[in-house]
Amino acid sequence: xxxxxxxxxxxxxxxxxxxxxxxxxxxxxxxxxxxxxxxxxxxxxxxxxxxxxxxxxxxxxxxxxxxxxxxxxxxxxxxxxxxxxxxxxxxxxxxxxxxxxxxxxxxxxxxxxxxxxxxxxxxxxxxxxxxxxxxxxxxxxxxxxxxxxxxxxxxx
Numbered sequence: 001x002x003x004x005x006x007x008x009x010x011x012x013x014x015x016x017x018x019x020x021x022x023x024x025x026x027x028x029x030x031x032x033x034x035x036x037x038x039x040x041x042x043x044x045x046x047x048x049x050x051x052x053x054x055x056x057x058x059x060x061x062x063x064x065x066x067x068x069x070x071x072x073x074x075x076x077x078x079x080x081x082x083x084x085x086x087x088x089x090x091x092x093x094x095x096x097x098x099x100x101x102x103x104x105x106x107x108x109x110x111x112x113x114x115x116x117x118x119x120x121x122x123x124x125x126x127x128x129x130x131x132x133x134x135x136x137x138x139x140x141x142x143x144x145x146x147x148x149x150x151x152x153x154x155x156x
Contacts, residue, residue, distance in 0.1 A: 052135035060128045067125050071117040078117065081110050 056064065072079040085107050092099040118125050 052132055052139050055135040056128065056132065060131070063122075063125060064128055064132070067118045067122050068114060071114055071121055074121070075117060078110070078114060081113075085110055 053061070072082060085103070088103050088106065092103040115129055118129070
């Protein structure tokens with residue numbers, strides 16, 4: 001029987017142990033990955049949407065967008081105000097907390113005007129607006145507490 005020098009034995013042993021620990025770690029991580037059997041109540045991924053808006057069903061989102069567009073089309077003053085707020089938001093980014101606070105206050109007042117106009121146009125939108133307000137309130141509360149808000153499941 002031929003003797004293998006000590007250094008190659010140590011290298012082979014280290015490689016064998018490394019492979020064994022790596023395969024054990026791989027087995028643990030693959031078991032934790034989600035499968036295709038995720039529940040149907042999972043929130044759909046809506047890129048560009050805030051968490052509160054993502055809580056709406058696709059039908060509710062479509063109705064909200066349709067009514068909002070109809071209100072802005074019917075009220076050129078509200079449309080001009082919305083466009084001015086977009087510009088103000090861009091400008092406020094580099095101006096500090098006072099500019100940001102002023103923007104938020106004006107945006108909130110504008111949103112209230114749009115909601116009143118939407119309710120006049122389509123009273124059936126009230127439950128959707130209430131659901132959206134509740135989700136926004138929960139999101140603000142979670143942000144205030146320093147938590148990441150949990151997704152609100154969409155109603156089916």
